Amino acid sequence: MWPLVADTDRFNRDTGVPPVEVLGTEANARRRLRLRRLGVPIEWEEEPFEWVRPHRFGVVRRYARGPIVELRVEARLEERDDAGTSLDYDVRVRPRNLLGLLAAAVQIGLVSRSRFARTFRTYDSLATTSEPAQPARLASGGGDRLRRGGEKLREQGVDPRLVAALVVLLERGDEQALARLRPYELADAWQAGRRESLELLLHSTRIGLTELRWELLCPSCRGPAATVGSLRDLDTGVHCETCGIDVSADLDRSVEVTFTPSPSVRAVDRREFCVGGPQLSPHVVAQQLLGPAEERRLTVRLRPGTYRVRALGEAGGDVFEATGETVVTLANDSESERLLRLERTEWRDRAATAAEVTSLQAFRDLFSTEVLRPGEPVSVGTLTVLFTDLRDSTRFYREVGDAPAFGSVMQHLDVLREAVASEGGAVVKAMGDAIMAVFTHPAAAVRAGLAAQRAVAGRPLELKVGVHTGPCIAITQNGALDYFGSTVNLAARLVSLSTGADVVVSGEVLADPEVEELALRREPLAATLKGFEESLELWRVR
Incomplete structure (x- = not known):
């Protein structure tokens, strides 16, 4: 209840x-x-x-x-x-x-x-049954648009079960739920994969059934401090009126992607009837207003995870691990009234962040013009960057001739694109016979690199691959979303060390738990890289 x-x-x-x-x-x-x-x-x-x-x-x-x-x-x-x-x-x-x-x-x-x-x-x-279907409240002609849109999605190869679920939701879903559709929450409700649900909404936006919104979230209350329809309109800093703090754009931590029905299909009532209830801050387990020097002891039942106590609008806080019945003391040791919160820290588990969405191949294919405001770099947190290059491609052109070699190279780029997309990554750019791709998980990048090498082997081509993971900066470059920083630079250097029969990875990639589970053959690699004076832990994996 x-x-x-x-x-x-x-x-x-x-x-x-x-x-x-x-x-x-x-x-x-x-x-x-x-x-x-x-x-x-x-x-x-x-x-x-x-x-x-x-x-x-x-x-x-x-x-x-x-x-x-x-x-x-x-x-x-x-x-x-x-x-x-x-x-x-x-x-x-x-x-x-x-x-x-x-x-x-x-x-x-x-x-x-x-x-x-x-x-x-x-x-x-x-509480014991599913939400009853509401009478259809579609815009004029919305029913036909919804029907044709569903047919287009199925023709594009989208799972028919998910298409049917989306059509029913857009036609008969609750008004307030439709105002802010979160892809991962829908995935849980539909018992579907998160990437599949997110890509469904991206495709439905492209054909006009839904609209995509970028929400700049306050790190304290986690409510939208600003909502825009394009990355280009995203301010790098706004003010949260509730918390009284400035919010900066970080595509990995503070920008969430949500969706809403297109007005041509169904107009949604966006009026607010209450602006401060508990469900507006579902990550907050308890919220209490304490006077000066006041203290309260709360007994709460917590699911396993990391929690913290902090005052509204303040960074940091007291962090602790807990599970089950827990006694938490909220204390205001200041001379003024404070609103204290006990909150879960794992808020991003249910949020499709901008960093994740922009690193999907489907997003780059469908929204190639979606870019940041020119000249404004934005942090995207940690991404895994993969670079490839063909071994001895110049010799290959000389031996087989320009036209046949060019055809083989183009086919190899298609293979790379498929390998990257199948692991949830995105090709950022192609540079001759080389590519740069990004992933949200190191293991996905390693699997994609190994799969591409197997697919290319014997064409006769050999594919060199380098992978590194770390913080990145996003920026608009040549009219497209691109990534820069030391992480990108190191990944670009690693590809030259690959023999074409292995993937060269950094120690940070190999230390990732999901990469360890792959149980790959590994061999330490000693090398000096231009621009990196420090000692680097490098590995060949197969």
Whole structure:
């Protein structure tokens, strides 16, 4: 029940609360909000939500004028012995006058009580069944576009089961869920591969069924500080109003790719009905507002992982490993009020980051014009870079002639492209008979290099391969997305050491756990590389 009840944005919508407008954000995520009921504006200051997942949450709203002074909401959920859930939803009002007393009795005691009960009964049913299909709400001509789009996707070789799931989602999915489609969450729901689900949405965007969005996420609250439709429009730094901090663009850590239906298929209502509930920050296990020198002890049940306690808007925090029932002490040792959070650190597990998406061959094929703002380098975190080159290609041209040799080289480039794409990588550029490719995992790059060598062998061609992993910088170069930095430079140097019957890798690549699991034959390599004075650990693997 928690994911449904604690989704206060959806709950407010489902119970008939009008959409809200944010008038301003103060310290510790206090907000000034307004809604209109029957044309009459109602304004209030909202304290930050407090919660301990998945047992309780609450919020306090104070009204500057009108018949109500204050409204407090607290929800408590407890697991029952019969595997059900007990829900206690408590709403308390402090009226300003007699009119407020009457308004509270009618609106909250009768109208809202009935709506809340009906909505909770619906959620109780949803907790044990799948989301019921909603009536189709397509744009004019949207049904035909959706049908033709589904046919195109199947013709392009996309899994028909995933195409059918996407068509149903776009046609009958919940409005709020459609406003922000996360590929990896859909993959989990569809019991499908993450790459397959992501590539499905990339293809559906290319044919006009969906739209792609780049979200610059705040590292503290992890909410979108900015959303743009193109990498070119992505600012390298924006301000998060909730946390009061500046956010810089890092394609691996702070930029997530999401999708939404194309308006030509289905227009989605993007209005907000609540802006601070627990489900808006699913990585936060507990959030508590503490006064100066205040301390609270919380007993929480944590799934295995890494957690930290920190104040909203602050970097760092106290990091620890935990699993199962855990007692956590939140302490505010400052002289001012602070909003403290206990949060999971593994937030990217469910996020398709820009670094991952831009290193997919499907993305580069479908969105070749999608580039960063010229002249603005952006960190993409750690990537694995692969370079290839043909051994003795000049001699090969002389021996067989230019035309036959050129044909063989072009065929070898097709082989490389297929090997890279099959491992989830992307060819960044071809340089004569050589290529540069990027991957998010070292093992994928090594497998692709070895597979390409096997496929090319005997053509008669021999393929030299070098692989290194480390931090990279992305930049727009010659109208395309390219990568630079020491990691790229070292990978480019390694290819010259390959004999064509091995892949030369750095020690960082070989130390990767997934590469170790490949159980490759390995041989240490001693070499001096131009531009790298330090001693390097290098290996030949087969």
